[in-house]
Amino acid sequence: MKRTRPVRYVHIGRTTFVKKDIEILQSEFDVREHFFRVSPKLSVVTSLLHQFFWLLWHGSNTGVFVCQFAGYHSLLPGLFGKALGIPVIIVASGTESAKYPSISYGNFSKLFFGFFTAQSFKLASHVVVVHKSLAKSQNTYYSTDGKAQGFLNHVDNLDVEITEIPYGFDFNRWVPVADRRPNSFITVAHVWNRVRFVLKGIDLMLDLADAFPDCEFTIIGMTYTPDRPIPGNVNVFAAVDNDQLAAVYSAHQFYVQLSISEGHPNALCEAMLCGCIPIGSTAGAIPDIIGETGYFVSHRDLDEAKDTLAAAISDKRSDLSEQARNRVKTLFPLGRRRSELNKLVAGYLTR
Numbered sequence: 001m002k003r004t005r006p007v008r009y010v011h012i013g014r015t016t017f018v019k020k021d022i023e024i025l026q027s028e029f030d031v032r033e034h035f036f037r038v039s040p041k042l043s044v045v046t047s048l049l050h051q052f053f054w055l056l057w058h059g060s061n062t063g064v065f066v067c068q069f070a071g072y073h074s075l076l077p078g079l080f081g082k083a084l085g086i087p088v089i090i091v092a093s094g095t096e097s098a099k100y101p102s103i104s105y106g107n108f109s110k111l112f113f114g115f116f117t118a119q120s121f122k123l124a125s126h127v128v129v130v131h132k133s134l135a136k137s138q139n140t141y142y143s144t145d146g147k148a149q150g151f152l153n154h155v156d157n158l159d160v161e162i163t164e165i166p167y168g169f170d171f172n173r174w175v176p177v178a179d180r181r182p183n184s185f186i187t188v189a190h191v192w193n194r195v196r197f198v199l200k201g202i203d204l205m206l207d208l209a210d211a212f213p214d215c216e217f218t219i220i221g222m223t224y225t226p227d228r229p230i231p232g233n234v235n236v237f238a239a240v241d242n243d244q245l246a247a248v249y250s251a252h253q254f255y256v257q258l259s260i261s262e263g264h265p266n267a268l269c270e271a272m273l274c275g276c277i278p279i280g281s282t283a284g285a286i287p288d289i290i291g292e293t294g295y296f297v298s299h300r301d302l303d304e305a306k307d308t309l310a311a312a313i314s315d316k317r318s319d320l321s322e323q324a325r326n327r328v329k330t331l332f333p334l335g336r337r338r339s340e341l342n343k344l345v346a347g348y349l350t351r
Contacts, residue, residue, distance in 0.1 A: 005063035006030040007345060010051075010073055012038050016242075017167060017266055018068050021091065024338045025066070025345065032058070036073035044072050055080045062086050063349045070096040070120040070151075071107055078123030087125040087348040094263035094284075097134040097151045102144045103198050105261065108154040109145075118155045126161045127151075128344065130264035131285035135162050141282045142260040142300045149261070163344060166285070167264050168337035171329045174273035176321075178250040183313055184216040186252040186276065188245075188267035189259075191222040201258030201281065202226075204305055208256075209234045211306050215313070218252060220245075249274035254312060258297060258305065259283050269332055272324040279312055289331075293324040 007029045011018050014035075025031045036051060037043045051073065059080045065088045067074040074090060081088040090096075096117050098106030107117040121127065129135050136150035152158060185208075189200035197203060202219060209217040209231040217234045230236060240248055249255070255271035255278050262284035269289060272278055278294035280286040287296065295312045297305045 005061060005349065006032045007064055007066055007349075008032055008034060008058065008062045008077070009066045009068070010034045010036060010077055011068040012036050012071070012073055017093070020167075020334075020337075021068065021341065024341055027338065028342045029063075029345065029349070038072060048072065048076065051076050059086070060084060064089060064345060066091065066345065067120070067124075069093060070117045070124075071113060072116050074120040075116045075123070078120050081125070082123050087351070088123060089126045089128060089345065089348065090120060090124045091128045091130075092134045092151065092263070093130050094134065094261070097129075097154075097263075098149060098261045099154055100142075100145045100199075100261060103260065104195050105199050108151075114154070117151075121151055121155050121158055121160060124160050125348065126163065126344065128163050128165050128341070130164075130166055131288065132164050133284045134263055135164075137284070139261070139283055141298065163340075165337055165340045165344070166332050167266060167269070168334035169266075169269050169273060169328060169332055170334050171273050171325075174246055174249075174270045176250045176275035176325070178247050180253050180275070180321075181216060181251055182253055183212075183214065184218070184252040185254045185256050185279075185309075186218040186220070186249065186271065187256045187258075188220045188271070189222065191219075191224050193224055194226075197222075197224050197226060199260050201256075201260065201300075204258050204300070204302060205256060206231060206234065207302050208305060208309055211302075212309060212313075215309075216252075218248070220248070245270070246274050249276055252276055254279055257281065257286055258300075259286070260300065262286055264289070269328045272328045275321040275325055277312065277317070277320045278324055279308060289328070290324075291327055293320050293327050 037047045065077040067090045070090050096107045099108035101109040108114040136152040138147040139149050220237045223238050249271045255276035257268045257280040264285040278290045297308045
């Protein structure tokens with residue numbers, strides 16, 4: 001049932017998971033979007049001014065603010081919400097929980113960004129995390145910057161209600177549809193600079209391609225040009241049409257996710273639904289997604305990664321393909337996120 005007072009949904013870009021959450025909320029509520037531009041960096045100042053006047057005009061006629069991520073765009077809704085008695089829900093998905101200064105990643109590795117993020121969390125009525133590790137965790141895969149991660153480790157004296165609601169997936173859309181090429185590995189990651197290149201483990205992927213010249217490697221989403229040659233057995237695509245992605249996943253035997261930091265990686269789940277056998281780091285939700293249906297690299301170490309790939313190739317566990325698909329179907333149905341997210345928002349609208 002549509003509510004009279006709208007949900008104000010604040011985001012910094014209509015990514016796939018943002019679109020899905022908007023569609024979920026629109027199924028029950030009147031949702032009004034507010035896009036906050038963060039690129040280029042100077043646009044943050046003008047975006048804050050624009051948001052301030054948007055809040056002056058629309059703020060009082062709001063049932064609840066929902067902010068995707070925490071950062072520059074969530075502070076003013078938090079302040080207005082506190083002043084007007086309007087609840088503010090932050091959906092934490094990744095970078096707002098991280099601090100990795102060695103690779104310049106994470107809101108808390110930057111002074112002003114960290115301040116805006118911390119204050120946003122303190123002003124929030126509720127934080128929805130796509131995985132519990134975003135609230136508090138120990139990263140043993142990459143501990144150069146210390147193991148303690150999650151916003152509870154970076155924001156002092158934070159007292160806020162936290163609920164875990166993982167992403168959900170339409171398993172009728174993501175299905176195996178192609179013959180698999182043996183000893184083929186794929187990863188999907190938006191990589192536009194060196195930070196993302198290291199963060200997503202693409203540097204390790206290229207090292208692995210050098211070490212396994214008879215295997216095929218595919219990287220989708222990389223526009224960054226690394227300062228090293230791309231091995232001949234690596235296919236790089238800047239993008240693939242979304243309606244073709246299931247077929248691309250299905251043509252590969254393994255999906256690789258060697259990220260330093262992750263929330264709840266969508267591409268990993270999509271690939272598993274398409275029958276890819278997963279190989280992942282132990283960061284974020286990756287271990288809980290993969291379970292016993294794939295292989296792990298416990299530390300960011302090339303030799304360990306090579307041993308893991310060699311084991312995956314030699315095991316010939318074709319049964320893991322179906323197990324991987326069934327695990328995501330069971331644990332992360334789209335209906336679960338729809339039900340739990342709408343129930344949480346409705347609870348604040350009816351108070």
